[in-house]
Amino acid sequence: MKVLLPDSSELELPDGATGLDAARAIGPKLAEQAVLLRSNGTVQDLRLPLEDGQQIQILTTRNADDSDALWVLRHSTAHLLAEAVRRLYPGVKIAIGPPIENGFYYDFEFPEPIREEDLPRIEEEIQRELTEGRSWVRREVQAEEAKRYFSEQGEGYKVELVETAEGPISFYTQGDFTDLCRGPHLQDSKPIKAVKLTGLAGAYWRGDERNTQLTRIYGTAFYSQSDLDSYLERVEEAKRRDHRRLGPQLDLFHFSERSPASPLWHPKGMVLWYELEAIRRRENARRGYLEVKTPIIYDAETFWTSGHFPKYEDLMFKLDVRGRPWAMKSMNCPGHMLLFGSRPRSYKELPLRYAEPTPLHRDEIPGTLHGLLRVRIVTQDDSHIFCTEDQIQDEIAAVVDYARYLYGLFGMSASAELATRPDNKIGTDEQWDRNEAALEAALKLNSIPYTVAPGEGAFYGPKIDLFMDDALGRKWQMGTIQLDSQMPSRFGLTYVGQDNTEHSLYVVHRALYGSFERFIGILIEHFGGDFPFWLAPVQVRILPVGEEHRAPAAEVRDRLGAEGFRVEVDERDETVGKRIRDAEVEKIPRVIVYGDRESTGSLAVRERGGKQDTKSLQALVEEFRALAASSGRVAGGAGPQPAQ
RNA sequence: GCCGGAGUAGCUCAGCUGGUAGAGCAAGCCCCUUGUAAGGGCUAGGCCGUCGGUUCGAGUCCGACCUCCGGCUCCA
Numbered sequence A: 001m002k003v004l005l006p007d008s009s010e011l012e013l014p015d016g017a018t019g020l021d022a023a024r025a026i027g028p029k030l031a032e033q034a035v036l037l038r039s040n041g042t043v044q045d046l047r048l049p050l051e052d053g054q055q056i057q058i059l060t061t062r063n064a065d066d067s068d069a070l071w072v073l074r075h076s077t078a079h080l081l082a083e084a085v086r087r088l089y090p091g092v093k094i095a096i097g098p099p100i101e102n103g104f105y106y107d108f109e110f111p112e113p114i115r116e117e118d119l120p121r122i123e124e125e126i127q128r129e130l131t132e133g134r135s136w137v138r139r140e141v142q143a144e145e146a147k148r149y150f151s152e153q154g155e156g157y158k159v160e161l162v163e164t165a166e167g168p169i170s171f172y173t174q175g176d177f178t179d180l181c182r183g184p185h186l187q188d189s190k191p192i193k194a195v196k197l198t199g200l201a202g203a204y205w206r207g208d209e210r211n212t213q214l215t216r217i218y219g220t221a222f223y224s225q226s227d228l229d230s231y232l233e234r235v236e237e238a239k240r241r242d243h244r245r246l247g248p249q250l251d252l253f254h255f256s257e258r259s260p261a262s263p264l265w266h267p268k269g270m271v272l273w274y275e276l277e278a279i280r281r282r283e284n285a286r287r288g289y290l291e292v293k294t295p296i297i298y299d300a301e302t303f304w305t306s307g308h309f310p311k312y313e314d315l316m317f318k319l320d321v322r323g324r325p326w327a328m329k330s331m332n333c334p335g336h337m338l339l340f341g342s343r344p345r346s347y348k349e350l351p352l353r354y355a356e357p358t359p360l361h362r363d364e365i366p367g368t369l370h371g372l373l374r375v376r377i378v379t380q381d382d383s384h385i386f387c388t389e390d391q392i393q394d395e396i397a398a399v400v401d402y403a404r405y406l407y408g409l410f411g412m413s414a415s416a417e418l419a420t421r422p423d424n425k426i427g428t429d430e431q432w433d434r435n436e437a438a439l440e441a442a443l444k445l446n447s448i449p450y451t452v453a454p455g456e457g458a459f460y461g462p463k464i465d466l467f468m469d470d471a472l473g474r475k476w477q478m479g480t481i482q483l484d485s486q487m488p489s490r491f492g493l494t495y496v497g498q499d500n501t502e503h504s505l506y507v508v509h510r511a512l513y514g515s516f517e518r519f520i521g522i523l524i525e526h527f528g529g530d531f532p533f534w535l536a537p538v539q540v541r542i543l544p545v546g547e548e549h550r551a552p553a554a555e556v557r558d559r560l561g562a563e564g565f566r567v568e569v570d571e572r573d574e575t576v577g578k579r580i581r582d583a584e585v586e587k588i589p590r591v592i593v594y595g596d597r598e599s600t601g602s603l604a605v606r607e608r609g610g611k612q613d614t615k616s617l618q619a620l621v622e623e624f625r626a627l628a629a630s631s632g633r634v635a636g637g638a639g640p641q642p643a644q
Numbered sequence B: 001g002c003c004g005g006a007g008u009a010g011c012u013c014a015g016c017u018g019g020u021a022g023a024g025c026a027a028g029c030c031c032c033u034u035g036u037a038a039g040g041g042c043u044a045g046g047c048c049g050u051c052g053g054u055u056c057g058a059g060u061c062c063g064a065c066c067u068c069c070g071g072c073u074c075c076a
Helices: A019-026 A028-033 A067-088 A116-132 A143-153 A156-164 A225-240 A243-249 A267-286 A300-306 A308-315 A333-340 A389-409 A429-445 A486-490 A516-527 A547-562 A576-585 A596-600 A617-629
Strands: A002-004 A010-012 A034-039 A042-044 A057-060 A103-109 A137-141 A169-174 A177-180 A194-204 A213-222 A253-255 A263-265 A297-299 A318-321 A324-328 A352-356 A359-361 A377-387 A415-419 A450-453 A463-469 A475-484 A494-496 A502-504 A506-515 A540-544 A567-569 A590-594 A602-607 A612-616
Touching: A010 A019, A019 A028, A019 A034, A019 A057, A028 A034, A028 A057, A034 A067, A042 A067, A057 A067, A067 A103, A067 A116, A067 A169, A067 A177, A067 A194, A067 A213, A103 A194, A116 A194, A137 A143, A143 A156, A143 A169, A143 A177, A156 A177, A194 A225, A213 A225, A243 A253, A243 A516, A263 A267, A267 A352, A267 A377, A267 A389, A267 A516, A297 A300, A300 A308, A300 A324, A300 A333, A300 A486, A333 A352, A333 A377, A333 A486, A377 A389, A377 A516, A389 A429, A389 A463, A389 A475, A389 A506, A415 A429, A429 A463, A429 A475, A475 A486, A475 A516, A486 A506, A506 A516, A540 A547, A540 A576, A547 A567, A547 A590, A547 A596, A547 A617, A576 A590, A590 A596, A596 A602, A602 A617, A612 A617
Parallel strands: A415 A450, A540 A567, A540 A590
Antiparallel strands: A002 A010, A034 A042, A034 A057, A103 A213, A137 A169, A169 A177, A194 A213, A253 A263, A297 A324, A318 A324, A352 A377, A359 A377, A377 A506, A415 A463, A463 A475, A475 A506, A494 A502, A590 A602, A602 A612
16 A cells, blocks of 8 residues: 655555554654654554555654644653552542643542642652653553453543543553553653643543542643753743733732722723723724613612523622612623613614623632633623624624724734534524524634534523633633523513514624723733833833933923823932833833933934934824824724714 | 642742741932933831631641632633
8 A cells, every 4th residue: 555755755555554664664763753643634643554545744753843743742641640640649540631732631539639749759750650661552442341441440430431432442551551542642751851740730520510529630741851941931931921910010900808809900000991991982983882881780680580690699799788689780781671671662773782881790709710811890891782683694793893803903813712502592493503603604704713612602692702812821701792582582672673563682792802801911911011102001201311301301291291192201319220220121112311412302212122213302203193003092994983 | 619839028039847027129218410221328117818726935836717829610
């Protein structure tokens, strides 16, 4: 038989030859360094037989940066971890141990709880295995044999995995340790040059909190020590972008134990907030949204009607005032439903787009809180679009376009997920077919790449969720676009059609920033605190060199301030060097040093980072105007400005 | 909520096997009068997260709680 190599040459091999055989046929060195076989984008164990005409690429230890090559390395390292733990902790039960982004983990049920201090000991044991050397042997077995083997070993979790396994079952054995595993794996442990156990955590068996909580050990591995070192360095660098660190440091916000998980916004943080708010209002006006404001507190009855209480009562702030039960809203929908229902509605009013950025309160459970990214006060850039079934498609498409435009202003983009019907759905399959198709069409129309999350939709309708990463690569949901016919009917809302009869309504729930809190958190990490000129809370700082320069410096400040720029003068009794440094640390985009030389009319301007230039005040104003316009302040060519 | 870790000055952190709390930066005052990333001096600043326990004595040991961090679960 023949296989195709990456350089499109053909390799003749005997029938039944494996990837390893192919590597040997090319060269002994290649065979020795081979770690994985890749074929048309999928990976395959080197020990498996090839097919006639198959396209193959052999990855070696030299592909140390290749994500598939790292994946197999880490997967094999996870097995070494399991072997080490089994040896050190008799009676431990093993669950699963996959590679993940940047590393791997393995889940165990320990007879006695272990602590972080135990990790070095386990790491040493892995090192010992590496020194001794391990090689992996693959073997396909029958389900019955696999079950028998793991029963004898007392590995109940593995038995359960065999019972629910699909396709052929394979064992990988290294030393005296055999694991149930689909593979692929390394030939042997020689390529594993750097291993580090990075953490300990609880994790539920099969991700279900009703199940036993297992102990998860996280680790990572690389083809070289220097790769591990630079990875750890990158992690440190990412931590420096953490908004929880930068926020207080840049004087944007802080948290208080007196109101856990609710930020206290400082003046500089509010500059960011109102920049976002200005964009929101400008774009809403341009796109036909109507601003409304509805109460924050409603009687409990409202949330029984809306359906929030049955599901979320425990996560809502409730009050008992004058003997009547109340709750603080955790969503804007009830208020908007009441507003819509305040009088009969005609088809001529639809689509009707209500928008409201008021804060919502949710008593999020403690373990889930995370800086600005998971808070108890959530200010959504919320909107509810009331429309007919015929209008759904256009409305969704417009919202998706809006999202793409909005994120683009910040140089950010989101990944999209289409969440489809869950098990507890209400409504007919035909409805769901149509609605899911409408969302999907809107994504395609806007050329937004997306993945489908089957069964993840809300019970009342499918949704598009938009995600962004934080500095450490964790995914956070930003925007959401949800289609719903239940909420209007719960509130008895209808519209009168052309035929003079009542019809049921659809509503699109949508938030695009998601919440101001979370969006600003991501924004801080996205820029690492180095905000572009138009967003920077302080755009220009002027440093008078001597006392006699304070007055003219203040004049420059007033001139720039009158132009709408955020300018301040630093006339502290410190050296210029010190004040420059402070401006750098505070990440202020422009610094003007004002001394004797500036009295002639030209100004010395320093960009954040150190670049210096000299120009007239007028030239400076023009430059700043251009900088401010380079983004959200002005629509940036995205259409007309709203009427004032 | 669950597993693991941590809370000492405004910030970053020292503080050994229990003996009564320390540095740098920031702050205030003074000197210097400043030219592109830290000029100098002095001063003040602490219910050592909270409550309880052990002890002659607790920042240090034990327990509970609160908050934060890494995960899991959840996320209308």
